[in-house]
Amino acid sequence: MEWLTSLRGAINYMEEHLLEPVTPADIGMAVNLSPFYLQKGFQIMTGYSLGEYIRCRRLYLAAMDLLAGGNKIIDVAYKYCYQTPESFAKAFSRFHGFPPSQIEKQRGKIKIFLPLKISITIKGGYNVDYVVEKMDSFKVIGFEENIPMDRGYELCPKMWERLMEQYLTPLWQGKEPGTDIERAVAENDIGVYGVCVDSGEDSFTYMVAGPYKGGQVPDGLTVREIPAAQWARFRSPSANTDSLQALNTQIFQEWLPGNREYDLAYPVNIEYYLCTGNGMEYEIWLPVAAKEKD
Template sequence: MEWITAIKKAIKYMEDELLTVKGPEEVADHVHISPMYLQRGFQIMTGFTIGEYIRNRRLYLAAMELVNTGNKIVDVALKYGYETPESFTKAFTRFHNATPTEVRKKMRAVKTFLPLRVSIFIQGGDNMNYTVEKMAGFKVIGFSREFSFDMAYKDIPKYWDEIFKKYEANLFAGNAPANEIEQAVYDNRIGEFGVCIDDIGKEGKFRYMIAGRYTGGHVPEGMEIYELPEAEWAKFKCVGPMPESLQTVNTQIWKEWLPGNGEYELAGYYNIEWYSASGSTKDPDYQSAIWIPVKRK
């Protein structure tokens, strides 16, 4: 499906089913896009996760109902998806900076959150530095963890720090591998790839691997292998210090390249971040890339 059409359709579905929609998986299933792709693109384009959008819209409508009707707070809480008045009051107060009772009795100002309208200004999408390459399938090996769609941007960098301290700091210092995990890290150049995989089937979650290309041999406990199938990859080059350069290109992909591209659309349920082994990630000419599987429209 064309990207802007998919985003508009997702917003319409959330508005039509606002009181019952459960989250990104349900919305993604409706528009036939991977939840991981939809969540990432939606957040970059709108500034909100899908969960935040649904929650904010419900809290706005709940406030309007409190102001305009005599319905009990407990009934309003249940209507808008909260199991207890306490959980509703906590979320409501955090959003509106006033309790439900204060909004009703004192007619305090309600924080407005209206349905989104998608309007894209496409600038430079076709001029991005990218190639489309068909690649045979290959295996990666590395460390894997599940992340929530809502917290991934904050939690994944912490995961990289954790893996580096545990398994790469000794190698980075120029020392020989001290155990079988460090040997696997060294042999397979783990850290070359960050792989996002939307295949675990858990609500609100996806899998992320810190990985390298598997060269064969023993797979130590705590590591795993994932096989990427043959695919056409759109490879977007990033030049500059991390993470700013990667984030800038990522934003351009979702806000400019996908909406303005008439030849390719998303495919698969995975994507790759590639990191060069040369230079420091803080160098102004450090090279990295984003790989996204695509298919011709």
């Protein structure tokens, strides 16, 4: 399914199921898109996570129900999938700035949150520097953490900062490995890859990794196999965090909506860091499959 069509379909599905418990897996199945890429793309395109969008829409509609009169707070709470009136009141107060019991006095302060309409203006088309090539399966080894889907841009750089200080920078500067982890880091070039893997409804596993070359896997490190695939490899001439995130955003906002050749294949993407004569460069790799012909 075409990328923008999938995102619009996701919004329509959420709007039709606001009164029911809904998971990213449910939404992804409805629009034939992996929950991993759906959540990643939706966050980039709209600025909201799926859960945040559903929550904001429910709380706005709940305010409209209460303002209409004749609805008890407890009934509205259950209608919009809150387990208790107390949890509803807390969420309502955080969103609108006042408790539901004050709806009549505070009607002018109700926070409006209408259904989103996704549109895009392509600036310069999808003229990013990329190639598509087939690669055999390969294994990576590294440190991994579970990251909430809506905090990736915040927590992944912090993970790099911690590991750079503790392991990577000292070893790159010539420190002799003194522990099993340090030896594994040095022997497997950990720091070459940043790997995102689907790990659940609202999170993904992020690895600071390198190509696994065999040997001992110390406690604290994990080995994963990346399947054989056709990869779209997007190149950027800078490896700072802002440039990486800007390229990632450009891929989802421009390349995916604009390309007519490829769909995303499965829920993994890789950041590849490489040293060149001009300094550090990086690539973002996405597994792709040729679109089915109409």
